[in-house]
Amino acid sequence: MSGIYWIASYPKSGNTWVRMVLRSLEQGGAPVRFDDDNAPWWDPSHRSRIGGISSSRFFFEDVLDIESSDLTEDEIETLRSAAILAWAESAGKPPIVKTHDAWLSSRGTPLFPPESTKGAVVIVRDPRDVAVSFANHSGISIDAAIARMADPDCRLARTSKKMGSQLAQWLPTWSGHVAGWLDAPVRRLLMRYEDMKADTPGVMAKIAAFLEFDTTSETVNKAVDAARFDRLQAEEVRSGFRERPAVSSRFFRRGVAGGWRDTLSRQQAERIEADHGAMMRRLGYETTT
Template identity: 45%
Template sequence: MSCYHWLASYPKSGNTWLRLALASLSKGGQNLDFRSSELFAPIACDRAAMDEVADVDSAALTLAEEEAARPAFFRLEAAWLGKPQLRKVHHAWTRTAAGEPLFPPDVTASAVYVIRDPRDVAISLAHHHGSSIDAAIAFMDDPAAMLAGGSGYGSPQLRQRLLTWSDHARSWLASPIQPLLVRFEDMLDTPADSLERVARHLRWNPSASAIAGAVEATRFDALQAQEERHGFRERTRAEVPFFRRGLAGGWRDSLTPAQRQRIEASHGEAMAMFGYL
């Protein structure tokens, strides 16, 4: 069955913000409670889910074996769950060594791809990882870049190929899944319109009041206040808030001219395609 709605993005591009808005929208625009244990649109690379559904010890697999098993796992999980599922994805759209799509079109209902100016992504990625901005820029330009790239033992997530920032975006947008493209900057400028576009693409039929409620519930200052009171499960560094600034164009006061030029030299072609140059 066509089960999955993939919510895909390069890391630190607005995926979590969109998922929280959809979580509120799914409940009619209710306020969020970060104390809740409910997982809305969990990540597609959850190791425990693969181990349970496919009855494997995925941590013992090589990267090639792990990736080869993913399409079969998604088909098994789709049959097991039997209803539409939203899944967060940071993995690039790739194929296994045998040529099979990692995210099988036959169990895909739809996909959304969230993109953000890579100059802002570099700053947010550096803060999130606790690295320098130069290191974040190099990571975004590395065709071998991965998340959870080490040994499977001790990692709650399966390994995720990112490719470069440009190739990540191109991989999804050129895929047969044909995702809806949503820009982080448009989510900031016209949040209600952007959320409605996504909801319609997911085949939801929300009311105007529910959309307005979800937009209000996920204002950046509201999310910051929730995180300050209750913490946030996706925060990786105790001393750095997950919801840090939420700005478009913050790179202007954070990048040196040399850093900006490095990003534009590496990704200028893709940046122009998406309106960032």
């Protein structure tokens, strides 16, 4: 088994950006296209190492030979590990898969069997910026986003009636989510969104090396340029982006670090710091209180 590399993060933390740079990097710095995949990413005929999201409903159904809409939430949670393990056994060159799942499932067992995991790039972002972006992405108020980030038992893409392209993902608090991945017994590379912004080529080169890309700094520079935020925005206008939720007008919205300063009220910032101060300090985010 070659094992899977996870790009793990809480939602709205830069996960997709990293994936887009890697896609370009894999093709020697070529322009990023959202609609150029013919074979599904879990299929052996998919040439790229870079896959979609771990919570894909169609990945689950294909690997398990079953309709997810016939299953209960408990059955799905149990079977997701089985699907990941079975796929890891058959996958070729170590695939790279995005995930917003917590390391542990809601019942406290690892969702990702450690033996199927080769490593994890863990991406974190200042939770004050996450709150603003998460609110926009989910079509909820900033206060509601802050409340979700403090809710130890939240579900992402949970729906009892309408089936989306993703399975429900258990989402603990923002701090709990980060802590779970930082404590996971796997090889790991921790990266901050803010550092990616400040020195994109430097950080992306480290990520590429961790993920066993054989590349040069020149190609990394080209890939970083190809996945520039304004280019991703333009590509979203051109072809749409399938992970954009219906409630949000754009997936690639702003892409800045520290934007919370002109968006959050003082009370909102303080609430996030009260909820997540310990983890923020552990990651080197300055708190105002």
